[in-house]
Every structure is written in structure tokens, then in C-alpha cells.
Amino acid sequence: MATAFFPLTPQGFGTEDIEALDSYILRLATEHGVTEYQFHRLLAWWWNHAKSESQGELGRHVGYVSKIGYGKDIDTLIQALEKATGQEGLSGLTLSAFRDICGTHVGCQSRHVHYWCPACLRDQTKEGLPAYEKLAWRLSVISRCRTHKLALESMCPSCGRNQLRHVDTWPDCSGCGESLISKEHLWRPSDHPSDGESDMLDVIAHCAANPGTIFHRDAARQFWKLIREDKSRKGQAGNEYFHQRPEPTRTLISVLLRFSREMNVPLLSILLDPTQASAIRTLPMGEWDPCHKTHLGRGRCRLSVSQRKALGRTLKLYLRSGKTYKSLVQLCGALPCSTGAARYWYPDLVQAVVERNRSLKRGISKNHEKSLKRLSLDAELALKAEAVGWHKVEAELSEQFAVPLHRVRKRLSILKRGTRG
Ligand SMILES: [Zn+2]
Ligand SMILES: [Zn+2]
DSSP: OSSSOOOOOTTTTTTTTTOOHHHHHHHHHTTTTHHHHHHOOOOOOOHHHSSSSSSSOGGGGGSSOOOOOHHHHHHHHHHHHHHOOOOOOOOGGGGGGTTSSSTTTTGTOOOOOOOOHHHHHHHHHHHHHHHHBBTGBBBTTEEETTTTTTTTOOOOOOOOOOOTTTOTTBOOOOOTOOOOSSSSSGOOOOSSSTTTTTHHHHHHHHHHTTTTTTOOOHHHHHHHHHTTTTTTTTTOOOOSSSSOOSOOOOOHHHHHHHHHHHHHHHHHHHHHHHHHHHHHHSSOTTTTOOOGGGGGGGGGGGOHHHHHHHHHHHHHHHSSSOOOOOOOOHHHHHOOOHHHHHHHOHHHHHHHHHHHHHHHHHHHHHHHHHHHHTTTOOHHHHHHHHHHHHOOOOOOOHHHHHHOOHHHHHHHHHHHHHHHO
16 A cells, blocks of 8 residues: 555564654654654644544644653654554554553653663664664663663763764764764673563563553552452551542552552553452562562662661660650651651551650640649739849749740740730
């Protein structure tokens, strides 16, 4: 079938190596012998004449939009591209599957600088394929190539510059023209996957193989609800991940990644089938392997096993102690650890501490009030105040009754009002 534009196929179709939409458009523009901006103008002009009544207009400004996410403009752009090139499933070249869950917040994942795996670029040229940029390389959560176990590069090995966005010189540097594949001795091996790497790659692979996938907006929340019904995990707050509002709010991809990591269940399983995912979840919350303690995303909750034990001991000891008063901040500050971590790891103990402190405080303030009952506003006091000033009198009374200054002031103001009335 003849198409209006060249029927260029996206690279890596149906796999986790799928091309990014930006890269595809850039190659398409190059194929037509025009710049990317010119290509967008051409496409917009053609589409706005060829489209049907019901289809949206394509603005020329779409050339400036980041094409990793989704939205009205990108949807129309994809429609136009599919019609223009006769290709199908181009939405798989973006993160469009998250559109119901994440609003338009894919910005938390997208990179503004080009990254690449030099070995992948070398393989592409070796196999006679056009050098292209993978969708995965555009995401900040991916820091290395899983196939070659190499850290992704962002700077030219010859001149050290980043690559220009709208210029297609791959696999050569857009700054100096030297090859980005050269200087193999500078390649940096990376054996450790970043948190969320496999989760994200699995999601990309699934969406690439099933273009048009749109994850259900309540999948993660549903999963969380099922998990929470398990009595053994009582006391963990869902607010950690999902804001509780009358209307469900949308979340961020980075939050989803952290959630799945902390739940120890692949993100793809959670998004595809929350019920099944909640059944395969085996580790109860808070029981992470100590070797992976950094897997606890939030810095404030990151405690080693020994720190955690010390925290538990301190809290228990305090609860058993006599009438001493220490606030939770003081207790945690001495360890040191944050109150957030204490709340996270020992919700019940912290609750007990807070309640005990509250009742201690109540007792103390009752005692203060009792002793201040003896204070009366007589002529002697008024004379003294005239001589030395009220603030001195207040300070003396505070010492005399062993009561904080603010309480003395309050009591005096009540008494003064009483005499005036
Ligand atoms: Zn690679
Ligand atoms: Zn260079």
C-alpha cells in the first residue's frame, strides 16, 4: 500500500529494546531529507488536510513537546504518524500505558539529556541496522544496559559533550563528529541494576509487545487494599504511597516503582492483575533482607538491623522507666534516628510512648494549676509591681511556685480581669 510518507518501521518493535518516539521521528525526518522541525510542519500540514472531521488538529508546536509521555497532542501526533507511514502500534514507543494511573506526570521519569549504551550502538551498526535511541534510555530509572552490563553514557568519549536533541548523527557525536562507539577502554562495566530497572524494563517490554495497553487506574490501589486486609500487616499506612482523598488521585511512576520494590512484587504483575499479585506476595512488610536495606526507598526509614534493634530497646526501656519525661524527638535524637523511622518500624511502641507522654504532661499541668491556686492578686503584689515592673514580679513568682513563666502570666491575667470586672 502506498503511504503519504516513507513507511519506516520503528526499531526493536515488540521488545524491551523498542525505539523511543523521538528517535523514530528523528530518523523519519532524516529519511525525508528534512530537519525534525521541518518534518513536523510537513506532517501537520498534511494531517490537517487529510484527517477526518472528528480527528484533532495537529499543531506545529508539537515538535517541541517531549514525546515520552502522552496527552492530546501526542495522541494526535501518533494518529497522524500511523496514517502517514502505515505503521501500527506507535503508542508502544511512549509510556502511554500509564495514562490513567499517572496523569501527565511522566516527567518524573524522562531524561533531558541523551544517554546510550555504546555496545548496543556498536551492535546496531554491526548488524547493519540504523543507530537508534531506545525508549529505556530516555528514562531516569535506567542507568545501565541490562544486556551488556555497561553503564549508560551521556558524554562523547572524544569531546565530552552531550548530544543535541534534534539532530540525527547517531552513532557519531553531534558535537565533534567522532564515533560514540570508539574508545572501548572507557566503557564502564555495571553489574548492579538500579532499583526499579527490571520493573521498568518488564513494563516496557509488555507494552511494546501489546501496543495499546492501558493499565487500570486503580490497579496499584486495589493491590494495596488486598494486602492491607491481611491482618499480619496491620498498622502500615497507605498514605505512604497513595494520598487518601475522597476522589482517587493520580500517582507518579517513581512512586509506583518504589511501591512495587517495597512490596517485593513485580510492578507489571501489580498493574496487570492486582488480585493475583497480592496472592504471590510472600514477604510481610518490614521484613526486608538486611543485605538489601537500601531498598527502603525513603531515606528517613533507612535503618540497619542493629540500629533498628537499638531503637526498639530504647523505646521499651523508656516505657518501663519511672516518671521521667522525654519527648519522642529527644528519644530518637539520642540514637540518632528520625521520628519518622521510629513510627515506621515500631508504630505500636511509638503510640504507647506518645500516649504516656501525653498523660504525664496532663499530670504536670494539673500540678502547676493546683499550686498556682494559692496565688492571689493582693495590694502588696500590685505595689511591688509598680516599683520593679510586672515582668520581674512574674519571674519571681515563677521561681517561687516552680511553675513555667507562661502559666504565671496566664494566671495573673485571669486574676487581673477578675478584679477589674
Ligand atoms: Zn547495551
Ligand atoms: Zn564529540
